[in-house]
Amino acid sequence: MNVDSKTTFSMKDFSDYTDLYNYSDYNDNESYGAGAVCTQDSSMYFDSIFKPILYSLAAVVGLLGNGLVLIVLWKKRAGLNVTDIFILHLSLADILLLLTLPFWAVEAVKEWIFGTPLCKLTGAMFRINFYCGIYMLSCISLDRYLSIVHAVQMYSRKKPMAVHCCCMIVWFFCFLLSIPDWILLGANKDSRRQDRTECVNSEALSDFWVLVNRLIYHFLGFIIPAIMMVFCYTSILLRLLLGSKCMQKKRAIHVIVALVLAFFISWTPYNIALMADTIHTNRTDNNQTSCETRTTLDVAITATSTFAYMHCCVNPILYAFVGVKFRQHLLDMLRPLGFKLKGRAGLVSRKSSGWSESVDTSHTSAF
Amino acid sequence: MKTLAAFLLLTCLIAGKVNGQDNTSRARCFCADKGINMVLLKNIEKVEIFPPSPSCNKNEIVVTLKNGAGQKCLNPDSKFTQNVVLKAIGKRMQQSVPHSTTTGTVKSSMTSSTSAPTAFK
Numbered sequence: 001m002n003v004d005s006k007t008t009f010s011m012k013d014f015s016d017y018t019d020l021y022n023y024s025d026y027n028d029n030e031s032y033g034a035g036a037v038c039t040q041d042s043s044m045y046f047d048s049i050f051k052p053i054l055y056s057l058a059a060v061v062g063l064l065g066n067g068l069v070l071i072v073l074w075k076k077r078a079g080l081n082v083t084d085i086f087i088l089h090l091s092l093a094d095i096l097l098l099l100t101l102p103f104w105a106v107e108a109v110k111e112w113i114f115g116t117p118l119c120k121l122t123g124a125m126f127r128i129n130f131y132c133g134i135y136m137l138s139c140i141s142l143d144r145y146l147s148i149v150h151a152v153q154m155y156s157r158k159k160p161m162a163v164h165c166c167c168m169i170v171w172f173f174c175f176l177l178s179i180p181d182w183i184l185l186g187a188n189k190d191s192r193r194q195d196r197t198e199c200v201n202s203e204a205l206s207d208f209w210v211l212v213n214r215l216i217y218h219f220l221g222f223i224i225p226a227i228m229m230v231f232c233y234t235s236i237l238l239r240l241l242l243g244s245k246c247m248q249k250k251r252a253i254h255v256i257v258a259l260v261l262a263f264f265i266s267w268t269p270y271n272i273a274l275m276a277d278t279i280h281t282n283r284t285d286n287n288q289t290s291c292e293t294r295t296t297l298d299v300a301i302t303a304t305s306t307f308a309y310m311h312c313c314v315n316p317i318l319y320a321f322v323g324v325k326f327r328q329h330l331l332d333m334l335r336p337l338g339f340k341l342k343g344r345a346g347l348v349s350r351k352s353s354g355w356s357e358s359v360d361t362s363h364t365s366a367f
Numbered sequence: 368m369k370t371l372a373a374f375l376l377l378t379c380l381i382a383g384k385v386n387g388q389d390n391t392s393r394a395r396c397f398c399a400d401k402g403i404n405m406v407l408l409k410n411i412e413k414v415e416i417f418p419p420s421p422s423c424n425k426n427e428i429v430v431t432l433k434n435g436a437g438q439k440c441l442n443p444d445s446k447f448t449q450n451v452v453l454k455a456i457g458k459r460m461q462q463s464v465p466h467s468t469t470t471g472t473v474k475s476s477m478t479s480s481t482s483a484p485t486a487f488k
Contacts, residue, residue: 007416009455035403035439037429040395040422190421192397204424210394281394291399298395 006191038291040193043298044108051108054306055101058313062098065316066091072320072329082143084326085163087319089171090136094312097129101309103199111196116186119199123185124178131174133312134221137263138228139170140319145232149239177220207281214278222271226263233260255322262318266311270304277301396423402440405447406430414441414452428452 069091073084080088103114103122112119188202189195205213233256240249240256277297320326397417410432417427428441428448441448 005418007456007459009414009416009452009459034400035441036399037397037438037440038395038399039397188421191417192395192420192422198421200421202421204394204419204421206424207394294395294399 006195036291038294040295040298043295043302044193046299047108047302050302051306052105055105055309058306058309059098059101062094062313062316065313066095066098068330069316069320070095072326072333075333076329080160082147082160082163083140085160085167086136086140086143089167090133090140090315090319093129093132093136094315096125097133097309098312100126100129107199112187112199113197114187114199119187120182120185123199124181127178127181128171128174131177131221132171133315134225135170135174136167137315137319138225139166141229141232141259145235149235210281211278214274218271218274222267226267229260229263255318259318262311262314266308266314270301270308273297273300273304394423396425397427397429398425398440400440401444402428402442404442404445406432406439406441408451410436414455416452416456 069087073080073088073091076084100122103118104126106113114122184201185199186202187197188200189197190200237253237256240253243249277300280293280297321330412431412433415429415431417423417429419425426443428443430439430441431437432439441452
């Protein structure tokens with residue numbers, strides 16, 4: 001069959017065959033439901049409602065939070081410690097990812113109206129920062145593990161450039177992952193999706209490459225970072241539990257548990273939805289399948305992926321604002337603006353003075 | 368170092384072929400199974416042929432039935448499809464060339480293949 005675009009025939013085209021064709025192929029035993037057509041109309045409708053609302057919310061909240069982090073870190077750039085530098089790069093990655101969300105929201109409502117060059121840029125930017133954000137979290141957990149459990153300073157406080165270089169390596173690796181986007185993405189019309197133009201590859205992948213694609217995402221985007229975080233923070237927790245039961249350590253334990261939970265709550269549902277979709281698609285080839293199941297999977301993937309992007313909004317709270325020193329810097333910034341927090345700030349300062357000293361020793365801003 | 372660079376390049380080349388934002392290309396063809404082998408011609412309202420597109424890498428034939436009976440997928444490999452539908456395509460292609468000699472009106476529901484040298488309009 002050699003057809004280049006969608007082609008439609010009416011009854012007129014078949015009039016010549018009405019009387020000639022024999023019915024040898026007709027099979028009364030063909031099972032009910034055979035030949036079912038699964039359109040994507042309902043899942044596309046869900047996307048056009050859900051994505052604009054959630055993406056707008058995520059963009060606003062996330063840009064405010066991460067922007068504030070960047071401002072505070074910029075103000076004290078002379079005295080950044082190791083974790084601060086990782087948080088700086090994390091916030092930058094989150095901001096760049098959140099900036100792409102409005103484009104995808106417009107695509108979901110209307111179609112991709114921004115042309116192919118911007119499609120390549122937006123798609124690549126999304127991927128770079130998608131992976132970069134996850135790997136910065138892993139670097140933070142590794143740094144804390146080394147400094148607390150092994151008392152090893154990977155990076156000296158006096159050599160911040162070494163940390164920046166490490167971050168640049170992560171950025172470069174993520175950039176490599178995005179090279180195919182620069183090459184393959186384009187604004188392409190899809191006759192199966194209401195003839196909309198979307199920012200996608202021009203050709204659908206074979207089933208084999210879809211599977212390879214999924215596996216690479218699962219490993220690079222979830223399993224490896226998850227293993228790193230679980231290992232590092234579990235070791236830190238064990239070390240903290242062996243020590244004395246002071247209030248500061250109890251608080252640090254709560255922070256660690258919150259960090260790990262936030263990561264898994266954000267990303268596990270999405271990975272499960274993808275696995276379910278992969279399994280379902282492979283079973284489809286041999287068995288009949290329900291159109292409702294496919295629509296449900298489409299909706300689930302959209303919902304869980306959006307939920308995962310919310311992690312960009314939570315990162316500032318978990319990694320930056322939890323730190324005592326960070327909050328003090330924030331309050332120092334706000335005082336000239338007339339905020340009357342002096343008394344309370346003083347109390348906080350006095351109460352945590354001992355804790356601040358130990359924080360300096362460990363070079364971590366969150367504990 | 369060269370080995371590491373080669374590994375990274377291989378990783379990124381393999382990892383790349385995906386949708387822009389979704390990060391996971393999804394096969395979303397119209398037909399949930401192979402499709403039915405035959406449809407009574409008198410029940411057919413129209414036949415649509417979908418070539419490979421960004422969301423599906425297969426050719427698909429969708430029949431819209433009369434009297435609101437819905438849509439069905441035709442098995443592209445069945446005898447009925449080969450003998451009736453594909454011959455109609457060939458006939459359509461031939462008619463596209465001598466456009467000036469075609470008479471009569473063309474229904475709005477008909478669309479032409481863009482590969483034809485001249486289109487019905």
